[in-house]
Amino acid sequence: MPTLSLNDRTVSFETGQTILEVAQQNDVVIPTLCHLKEAHATGGCRICVVEVAGSDQLLPACATPAGADMRILTDSPAVRTARKAIIEMMLAAGAHNCLLMDHPQSSWSESQLAIMEQPWHDKICPAHGDCRLQDLAIEYEVSVAGIDQKIDGHPLDDATPMIVRDYSRCIGCGRCIQACNEVQVNAAIPSPYGRREDHPNGWYPLVDYENCTHCGQCLQACPTGALFEKKAFGLATGSEAEKVRTTCPYCGVGCQQWLHVKDDRVIKVTAVEEGAPNLGRLCVKGRFGYDFIHSPERLTHPLIREGETFRKASWDEALDLVAEKFKQIRQLHGPDALAGVSCARSINEDSYQMQKLFRAVFKTNNIDHCART
């Protein structure tokens, strides 16, 4: 196996791996923004640059193949300076005011004061506490206090039901484009032609709603607060919600999800990035179809029929009645006069328990479910 020098350590690698992959495999952290694992590397943001001996410029680790005997420095002063410049540029290019919140308003620039007036900016950025750009700004000690930020002239797309696209916080990384085109293969975000510099009025990944399935893969991929979920807006920031892993309740694919829970409510769903079988993907139902559980129309207590209507009952009363009636019917007409339909949506343990009730207690095999729909 070929080897190379990574921060003065000799490590081996497989031909075809990128510098980023070799670093990750050796627990060396290189920051990334535009890199999306399942898509082709664009080398667009350049935050992942590293120093390679013999090369006169810094090279993007995500897009550069590892070579035998390369000597790589991932955190040299030159690398840090370059990264810092990129972060400064990105912060200045948009309405990123999250890190200002700890500073007195007297130190804010005019543009920064104006940000608060814009739609969806009355609350702190929805990505706060879970934003790659913010993390990097903190790590590389880039301050935004008092700088002039470009807050005007960015498009805002908040007309669709699920996702708000606030391009004033878009860093142009292109991950949403790749998530849509290469991961979900929906081709709903045509790539703006060329590089950011070629678009003096802004480089914005706008959506073609003809093809959009509202799967939210772009949302999952966005490293900043540019794309966020409308109905979760303002409900919790980064670490406030607890994450619970579960399985999607809709189709037979069985996607793995994180439920974001705060105050006994599920406020958002994201995909488990590396989890099988869905590897970080969800569809519109899995990602946005969670709030039915908190609907005010839920059944909250047992009901017993009285003529044409129902009245509330206690569990004891309702269950006694069910047991009594079923016993009676069994006595008069035999156990096969009872029948039940189980639920193909509910957990295994429920179906097991229901068939056990019918077989062991009622003494009939009249148990089925909608296996066929």
Place this chain on the structure above:
Amino acid sequence: MFLVIGSNMTEAHPVAATFLKNAVMKGARLIVVDPRRHKLVDFAERHVPIRVGSDIAFANSLMQVLIEEGLYDSAFVDSCTIDFDLLQEKVAGYPPEKAAEICGVSAETIRETARALASVKPLMLCYTLGITEHTCGRNNVVTLANLQMLLGNMGMECGGVNPLRGQNNVQGACDMGALPNVFPGYQKVVDADAREKFAQAWGVPGLPEQNGLMIPQMMEGLTNGRVRGFYIFGENLANTEPDIRKVEHELASAEFLVCQDIFPNETTRFAHVVLPAAAWSENDGTFTNSERRVSRVRTASNPPGEARPNWWIFREIARRMGHAWESDSAREIWDNEISVLAPQLCGIKYARLEGDGLQWPCPDEEHPGTCFLHRDGQFTCGLGIFTPADWTPPAEVPDEKYPLVLSTGRRLAHYHTRTQTGRCEGLNDILGEETADISLADARDLGVDNGEMIKVSSRRGEVTVRANVTREVPPGMVWMAFHFREACANWLTNPAFDPVTLTAEYKACAVRIDRIAAP
């Protein structure tokens, strides 16, 4: 290569479809066989738009070509299967010229498709309800298995016959024995040893010996007095079963009906007792997906009011009838009962399900789980048996009065009768009403504009619905879903059933379209 037949994957199983699309982008080949020109067709090298319900004729004809031209996998057939001669005899009756008339595609198309299928290995075949929801559903499935055995595509990664399960836990409900003929783990109730085993485990003197009733028989039983006490757990039968009018009459006839659900719905209207259940994220438990992967479901929030877990409710009823069940949590039910009693699940315990779950069969606690069945031609019953079947037409075919075929399915943004998705903010905005999808040609002939309200009627009922004129559906077909009550396709569908599985023919019945607006 992939063969997708009778499956509108991009809408019904969107995430599975993304992996298929990824593979195609990387160069895999895809053939789609479906009456509708749905989204996946954009990715296919070949779309074969066979008529609704002609699948067996089509597949038999493919096999006739494969045998006649010597394109099948004779090594696999010789060593891993039996009854090839029966198959050969049967499919001889389906030369492409004959099948072409039934399927509405040319004989040449059938020949070319057969050759394409034989040209690449492995071939993965995926199907959904487009195959099973017919009066000949079971025969459709065995015919596709015949095809894959003939091509030698069984027991290998990326091969096989892969049903994509409609509901999230259909696989699990079957595995758990929520079926009239089997205990958990597919152990037959007519088998005395199996009964003895479960009687012991459950601490009862004996268990019923006869297979029970399937849903359609239960429903019939409600009107003739055979079934008097009916317990519906979590299914909105009044909207999901074919022919709503008939179903509602049946439900209303129940002497005592118990409904256990999370919302009031069209079915609970008929109940005598309604029991409020905890929902998906209010429970610990497990689901089993289409690839037989058992994954954890975890509690994220508390149920509202007095709603309780379903397993608790069943346990309480058992207690009131003199049975004290020990297991007192989903975990105990799984670890101490299910995984002890179902041989395929013996190795699966909650402690092992923390990450990505496990795929059964998983016979012991060291076993890593099984990704694909029938490895190297090992079938559960020894050799693969060819089970040839004849094509039969749908129970109701178009005629002068009802000249169009109605086929049904689901749409992306909603799920079934919307008891859940209809209550999620935003999903109704993405898709707010039902439409009847019709072809450009039929729209022209009928003088119907896109977006116009029309009347669709069958021998059983009629609905008023907005016309959606699209090139997705072929002439002669109307396509609808069952997400919205008023325009629910099941006012129209035919309660005709496969004789073996009693699956209803949701995919084909005869309808007519009339304009409402005065011209």
